[in-house]
Amino acid sequence: MKKILILIILAIIVPLIYLIISNYNNVPKLDENVNEKWSQVQNQYKRRADLIPNLVETVKAYAQHEKSTFTEVTEARSKVSQMNINADSLNDKEAMQQFSNAQTGLSSALSKLMVVVEKYPELKANQNFMALQSQLEGTENRITVARKDFIEAVKLYNLELRTMPGKLVAAIVHPEAKIKEIFSASQTEQDAPKVKF
Numbered sequence: 321m322k323k324i325l326i327l328i329i330l331a332i333i334v335p336l337i338y339l340i341i342s343n344y345n346n347v348p349k350l351d352e353n354v355n356e357k358w359s360q361v362q363n364q365y366k367r368r369a370d371l372i373p374n375l376v377e378t379v380k381a382y383a384q385h386e387k388s389t390f391t392e393v394t395e396a397r398s399k400v401s402q403m404n405i406n407a408d409s410l411n412d413k414e415a416m417q418q419f420s421n422a423q424t425g426l427s428s429a430l431s432k433l434m435v436v437v438e439k440y441p442e443l444k445a446n447q448n449f450m451a452l453q454s455q456l457e458g459t460e461n462r463i464t465v466a467r468k469d470f471i472e473a474v475k476l477y478n479l480e481l482r483t484m485p486g487k488l489v490a491a492i493v494h495p496e497a498k499i500k501e502i503f504s505a506s507q508t509e510q511d512a513p514k515v516k517f
Contacts, residue, residue, distance in 0.1 A: 343489040347497050350477040354500055355407035357470040361503070364463040365400065365423060371459060372397045372430070375452045379437060389429075389436050396422075396429040410474075410500050420504070430456070467503050474502045 376390050399422045409415045437449075478499050480486035490497045 339485050340489050340492060343485050344493055346480055346486055347477075347490050347494045350473070350480050351497065354410065354470070354473045354477050357466070357473040358405070358407060358410060361463070361466040361470050362405070364459060364466045368426075368456065368459045368463065369397050369401055371452060371455050372426075375449075375456060376433070378446065378449045378452055379433060389432050393426075393429040393433050396426040400426045411498055413501050416501050416503075471503055474500045478502075 372393060376393055380390055403419050403422050405415055405419045437453075481490050481497055481499055
C-alpha cells in the first residue's frame with residue numbers, strides 16, 4: 321500500500337517539477353523581450369525628437385512670421401524629451417498615459433508645422449527640407465513598427481502569465497511578475513483628422 325501511495329505521489333510531483341523546470345525561464349525571457357521592444361519604441365521617439373530642431377530651423381528660414389507654430393513644436397518636443405518611461409514604469413498606467421499624451425501633443429504640433437510648409441512652395445522644393453521630411457516620415461513609420469512589436473511582446477508576456485502552465489510556474493517561481501499595460505492610443509489619436517483647404 322505504501323509503495324502505491326509513493327508511486328502516486330511521485331506521479332504527481334515528478335511532472336510538476338518537470339513542468340516548472342521546463343518553463344522556468346519563459347517569464348524572464350518574455351519580460352526582457354517586452355523591455356527590449358519598449359526600448360525600441362523610445363529609441364524611435366528619440367530619433368524623431370532629434371530630427372525636429374533641424375526641421376524647424378529649415379522651415380524657419382522660409383517662414384519667419386509663423387513663430388507660434390515653431391514655439392508649439394519646440395515646447396511639445398521639450399515635454400517629450402523630459403518624459404522617460406523605463407521598463408519599470410510599464411505597469412504604471414498613469415505614467416504611460418502621460419507619456420502617450422506628450423507624444424500626441426508632439427504629433428499634433430508636427431501636423432501644424434506641415435500645414436505651414438504647405439504655404440511655402442519654395443520650401444517644399446528645398447533639398448534639405450525634403451531630406452528632413454523624408455527622415456521624419458521614415459521615423460514615424462519606424463515608431464509605428466516599434467509600437468506594433470511592443471504590443472506583440474506585451475501580448476506574449478501577458479498570455480504566459482494568464483495561461484497554463486505559465487500561470488502556475490509564474491505563481492510558484494516568479495510571484496513578482498505582473499500583467500503589463502499595453503500601448504494604447506488616446507481618444508484624440510483615435511478621432512478622424514479634420515482636413516481643411
